[in-house]
Amino acid sequence: MKKTIGFVLFLPVLFVLALSIVIVAAVSGGDNTTTDLENSGEHSFSGEYRFNAINKEVERYRPYFEKYAKENGIEDYVEILMGMTMQESGGRLADVMQSSESLGLPVNTLGPEESIKQGVKYFAQVLDAAGGDTELALQAYNMGHGFINYAQKHNGGKYSKELAQQFSNHMKQRLGWRVYGDPNYVSNVMRYLEPVGDSHYAGNGEWALPLKNIRITSGFGPRTHPITGQKGKFHGGLDFACTPADDIMAVADGKVVEAIHSNVGYGNYVTVQHSGNEYSRYAHLSRIGVSKGDNVSQGESLGRCGTTGSSTGNHLHLEHLTRLGQPHAEKKDPKKTLGL
Numbered sequence: 001m002k003k004t005i006g007f008v009l010f011l012p013v014l015f016v017l018a019l020s021i022v023i024v025a026a027v028s029g030g031d032n033t034t035t036d037l038e039n040s041g042e043h044s045f046s047g048e049y050r051f052n053a054i055n056k057e058v059e060r061y062r063p064y065f066e067k068y069a070k071e072n073g074i075e076d077y078v079e080i081l082m083g084m085t086m087q088e089s090g091g092r093l094a095d096v097m098q099s100s101e102s103l104g105l106p107v108n109t110l111g112p113e114e115s116i117k118q119g120v121k122y123f124a125q126v127l128d129a130a131g132g133d134t135e136l137a138l139q140a141y142n143m144g145h146g147f148i149n150y151a152q153k154h155n156g157g158k159y160s161k162e163l164a165q166q167f168s169n170h171m172k173q174r175l176g177w178r179v180y181g182d183p184n185y186v187s188n189v190m191r192y193l194e195p196v197g198d199s200h201y202a203g204n205g206e207w208a209l210p211l212k213n214i215r216i217t218s219g220f221g222p223r224t225h226p227i228t229g230q231k232g233k234f235h236g237g238l239d240f241a242c243t244p245a246d247d248i249m250a251v252a253d254g255k256v257v258e259a260i261h262s263n264v265g266y267g268n269y270v271t272v273q274h275s276g277n278e279y280s281r282y283a284h285l286s287r288i289g290v291s292k293g294d295n296v297s298q299g300e301s302l303g304r305c306g307t308t309g310s311s312t313g314n315h316l317h318l319e320h321l322t323r324l325g326q327p328h329a330e331k332k333d334p335k336k337t338l339g340l
Contacts, residue, residue: 057091058082064116072124080134081120083192084141086313087185135159135186143167143181161187165224184226184312191217191241191313205339207251208298210282210318211305214340215241217315220333226312236328237281237319238335242305244286248316249299251280251338256294256302257324266317267309270302271324279324280334283317284308 065078065085074081085091088098093108097119100109110118123141129148130136136159140147143164150167151157164183171180182188218239222232242248250272257279258271266283270290273279286306290296307314320332 055086055091058085058096059091061085061091061096061112061116064113065120068117068120072120074120074124074127077123077127077134079193080138080189081116081123083189084119084123084138085116086192087189131157133157133159138186138189139164142185143171146171147181159186183229184224187217188226188312191315205337207280207320207334207337207339208249209338210249210251210280210316211240211242211246213242213246216335216340217241220331220335234328236331237283237317238333238338240316240318241314242316243314244305246305247301248282248285248303248305250296250302251318252298254280254296256290256292256296259288259290259292259294261288262309265309267311268303268306269309271321272296272302277322279319279321281317281319281321283319284311284315286314 059082062078062082065081066075069075069078069081081097085096089096094112095108095110095115096112097115098107099115099119099122100107102118102122103110123137126140126145126148127134127137129145130140136148136151136157139159147164147167148157150170151159151163154166155163161183164181164185168180168183172178216238218226218235220235220238223235224231224233248270252272252274254272254274256270257273258269258281260266260270261268266281268285268288269281269283270285270288271279271281282302284306285303285308288303290302296302305314305316311317318334320334320337322330322332
């Protein structure tokens with residue numbers, strides 16, 4: 001949400017740095033700072049949405065979202081607003097939409113209903129300023145009205161992830177901050193949603209599909225790391241949207257050679273050996289349902305979808321290895337093995 005710059009400048013330096021991870025502002029941009037981001041597949045999010053992941057902490061506030069969405073004339077955006085709340089707080093903070101700062105108040109000042117009331121009002125304002133462009137409005141909710149001005153000046157008024165990174169870089173340089181907003185905010189919100197009627201992949205490869213419904217959220221190869229922001233970081237697998245209710249299934253018959261519980265990196269993960277030089281790995285599970293040494297059949301549940309380890313939301317990270325300990329760049333693209 002928008003930060004009041006004058007207020008921040010009077011805070012101690014350490015406090016500013018602590019807040020900087022969520023700092024955004026409504027200051028318009030100037031110079032066009034170029035970046036070398038990957039084009040990881042831009043989507044046009046319009047129409048109605050449904051959740052592919054939602055928790056009870058956010059769902060309990062649905063009446064407030066419906067009430068204030070109606071008051072602001074954006075009844076069709078309830079699911080998007082709740083997806084934003086999943087990203088902002090997961091419903092676990094009192095200021096559920098992190099909207100205190102849009103009123104010039106310190107972070108986490110508002111209670112749940114007031115936070116939703118103000119957050120919905122602010123989103124309606126940026127949505128109007130964005131001409132109804134959902135993606136542009138979402139990024140402006142995170143980075144302030146200035147992002148809309150910047151998009152109009154540098155990209156014909158259209159959103160792109162690369163443009164969000166450019167604006168972030170520009171504002172960091174302009175304000176002398178280490179972090180400015182979240183350039184991945186749109187994709188981070190939309191991971192919790194999918195358009196109604198959205199098509200899902202059907203596989204026709206050597207491996208069976210690891211989920212009943214397949215939607216790819218991040219491809220194999222170089223990308224900008226979603227947590228560190230490092231550019232060109234090699235992604236050694238394929239990411240799929242899923243919910244904590246989804247079983248993660250073995251892609252082929254094999255033997256479990258790793259069943260690791262961890263809160264870093266892959267988080268909880270399972271590796272299955274299918275032959276002498278073929279392995280599949282399933283990461284970020286909420287729970288593991290098999291043990292090392294177990295023989296598993298194709299389609300058998302290995303555990304449940306989760307967001308353990310280095311993860312920004314519920315998803316399955318699937319890898320195709322030819323040996324354990326293999327560097328990411330030497331792994332195979334699971335998309336080809338799955339026939340997607």
